[in-house]
Amino acid sequence: MLGGPGGPPAVAAPRPLTVQARSAPVSLEQMTALADAAAAVGPPGLxxxxxxxxxxxxxxxxxxxxxxxxxxxxxxxxxxxxxxxxxxxxxxxxxxxxxxxxxxxxxxxxxxxxxxxxxxxxxxxxATPEAWPPHGAAPPGTGQLLDLVRELIGHWTLGACESAALVRLLADAEGVRPAGRVTDRVRHTCTTSPAPGAC
Incomplete structure (x- = not known):
């Protein structure tokens, strides 16, 4: 794309995901219960x-x-x-x-x-293979927590118990709420992609 010197810069970026019409959000309590149930029978280990x-x-x-x-x-x-x-x-x-x-x-x-x-x-x-994911002495704020989650799932494969713990952390985070169902563009286009923290 070409633009003049006075125009806004051209940016190639996907449009934001939108909540599907008439989709009922699953409560955070339900998500936590489902994750805990999966942790009881799911594969362990980080x-x-x-x-x-x-x-x-x-x-x-x-x-x-x-x-x-x-x-x-x-x-x-x-x-x-x-x-x-x-x-x-x-x-x-x-x-x-x-x-x-x-x-x-x-x-x-x-x-x-x-x-x-x-x-x-x-x-x-x-980090050495024996090292555990980073953690801090004080509970992180919501923004910092989301950054840590991105770093965590970018380097580690979570077991069922770790996935359940992550869902509980997100459910307790201030300002986090279920908004409803969305269609992941990757899944919709060509493949499947489990949501972070889902067991």
């Missing part, structure tokens, strides 16, 4: 590393934009190195080829194809 699904948009000359859905698993090793495996996957359309720009030119790859398998050496910026 693991360092993540397992996420994401997508990016690809443009081709003779056709509509194509999404590239990826599933990425990062695990820490005992020697402080990290292993990352990236697989192209589209649970919403299993078996359908998808577009990737890996290499010199965009091309189609098959669903389930491993795009990369990489081991990164230990980094001085990484």
């Amino acid at each position: 693991r360092r590393g993540t397992h996420v699904r994401s997508w990016s948009l690809g443009i081709i000359d003779d056709g509509p934009p194509v999404t590239l859905p990826e599933e990425r698993v990062v695990r820490s090793n005992p020697d402080d190195s990290r292993t990352e495996v990236v697989v192209v996957t589209d649970p919403g359309h299993p078996g359908r080829p998808v577009l990737t720009d890996d290499g010199e030119t965009p091309h189609l790859v098959s669903d389930g194809q491993v795009l990369s398998r990489t081991t990164y050496p230990p980094s001085w910026s990484d």
Whole structure:
């Protein structure tokens, strides 16, 4: 997009998620009860590393934009190195080829194809595998809590008990309230994405 010197800067950003009409919000008490029930039977343990699904948009000359859905698993090793495996996957359309720009030119790859398998050496910026998530002496405010949650789920895979504890923290946070159901663009477009803290 081009603009003149007096116009506002061009920004490519997704529109905010909107609450669906006539959707009834689930109360925080119900969310906490569901998380506690799942913690009683769910998988225990806090693991360092993540397992996420994401997508990016690809443009081709003779056709509509194509999404590239990826599933990425990062695990820490005992020697402080990290292993990352990236697989192209589209649970919403299993078996359908998808577009990737890996290499010199965009091309189609098959669903389930491993795009990369990489081991990164230990980094001085990484906490040791024995380290627990950061915590403070004083309870954080809501803004700080949300920042800490983002950092937590960006580096750790929560077990059922940890997920339940996170839901309780968010339920007790000042100013946090359920607003109703929304449609995640990633889920709606190409894949599924569990909500943070859901068991």
